[in-house]
Amino acid sequence: MCPPNDGNGRGESEALALIERLLGSPPPPPGETWFGDDAAVLSVPGSPYRLLLATDSVVAGIDADLELTGLADLGWKALAVNLSDIAAMGGRPGRAVVSVVGLGASELEQLYEGLLEASSRYACPVVGGDLSSGSEVVVTVAVTGWSDGPPVLRSGARAGDRIWVSGPLGAAAAGLRLLRVARGEGTAPGTGTAPGRSAGKGASAGPGPQSRTTPAGPSSLVMAHARPAPAIREGIVAREAGATAMIDVSDGFAIDVLRLADASGTGLELDERSLPVAPGATLDEALGGGDDYVLIFTGPPGVEMAEAFAAAGLPEPRCIGSCTPGGSPRALSGRPLSAWGWQHHL
Numbered sequence: 001m002c003p004p005n006d007g008n009g010r011g012e013s014e015a016l017a018l019i020e021r022l023l024g025s026p027p028p029p030p031g032e033t034w035f036g037d038d039a040a041v042l043s044v045p046g047s048p049y050r051l052l053l054a055t056d057s058v059v060a061g062i063d064a065d066l067e068l069t070g071l072a073d074l075g076w077k078a079l080a081v082n083l084s085d086i087a088a089m090g091g092r093p094g095r096a097v098v099s100v101v102g103l104g105a106s107e108l109e110q111l112y113e114g115l116l117e118a119s120s121r122y123a124c125p126v127v128g129g130d131l132s133s134g135s136e137v138v139v140t141v142a143v144t145g146w147s148d149g150p151p152v153l154r155s156g157a158r159a160g161d162r163i164w165v166s167g168p169l170g171a172a173a174a175g176l177r178l179l180r181v182a183r184g185e186g187t188a189p190g191t192g193t194a195p196g197r198s199a200g201k202g203a204s205a206g207p208g209p210q211s212r213t214t215p216a217g218p219s220s221l222v223m224a225h226a227r228p229a230p231a232i233r234e235g236i237v238a239r240e241a242g243a244t245a246m247i248d249v250s251d252g253f254a255i256d257v258l259r260l261a262d263a264s265g266t267g268l269e270l271d272e273r274s275l276p277v278a279p280g281a282t283l284d285e286a287l288g289g290g291d292d293y294v295l296i297f298t299g300p301p302g303v304e305m306a307e308a309f310a311a312a313g314l315p316e317p318r319c320i321g322s323c324t325p326g327g328s329p330r331a332l333s334g335r336p337l338s339a340w341g342w343q344h345h346l
Helices: 012-022 071-087 105-121 171-182 218-226 232-241 253-264 283-288 305-311
Strands: 040-043 050-059 092-101 126-132 138-147 162-165 245-248 267-270 295-299 318-324 330-332
Touching: 050 071, 071 092, 071 105, 071 138, 071 218, 071 232, 071 245, 092 105, 092 232, 105 126, 171 218, 171 283, 232 245, 232 295, 232 305, 245 253, 253 267, 253 283, 253 295, 253 330
Parallel strands: 092 126, 267 330
Antiparallel strands: 040 050, 050 138, 092 138, 162 295, 162 318, 245 295, 267 318
């Protein structure tokens, strides 16, 4: 669980609510979403397409420990986390602009090595940006995307919908744990605390149900942490198959699935045995570790998501439970589900 605020600032959820109030409330035009989802949705005059806009920052020491992973990995991650927001709407990547603070010329070359690898892999050209000096390394990316149908929002789930996960959970947190252990710190598998999104300070996931760990190659886990893979194709397939709500797992499965439930006004009944814990990860890491960038999505019982994924040549998603009427209960195998995961403390 995240530590409480120290009294000198707001937590992330409270700060976001403040910003929403400050933005005022002229409602967006029909078909547009301006705040509170993975990306903003804008209409394109005279076109059936929707424009998607997303932005995110990665900060050295918070989102990445540069003693464990390199600047090229930071560049990859800066673009990948934004593309994951496009994926969570069921969209396709468009273009990106990149702003960098705190790096010199030789360091910029390393950063852009990874950034451009991700740009090429996911067909999202970098078309501009900005540079500034500063005492901290911060990389901010803004991306566009597009959808040829209505994007999938967090708020569309309904009672009776099944809940799916597009891929394994906990790999990134397990990879970070392995890197920390190799450096002479951290804990052994199964001892109860997931590293969380923080690279070295701040929050971590709280103790959850009894941990379980299965063997895996350490290189795949480390890569899951250093170079996350946005689930772009999975998001498109889920949208086209009839997904009703969707969110990416950035801060932790538990906190993110609860965000989807909050936005949709539903309860949750999840089956712990069905959670796709990544080989080599613990259950705690799967629930609260974050940085997995797989998708949680919902769909009516008659929608065969597994068949749609198979037809697209994608690994089968896992059905992990269903949405229930009203805002409660929100349970994991009959136990209340806590919001384990990462939250910024501002």
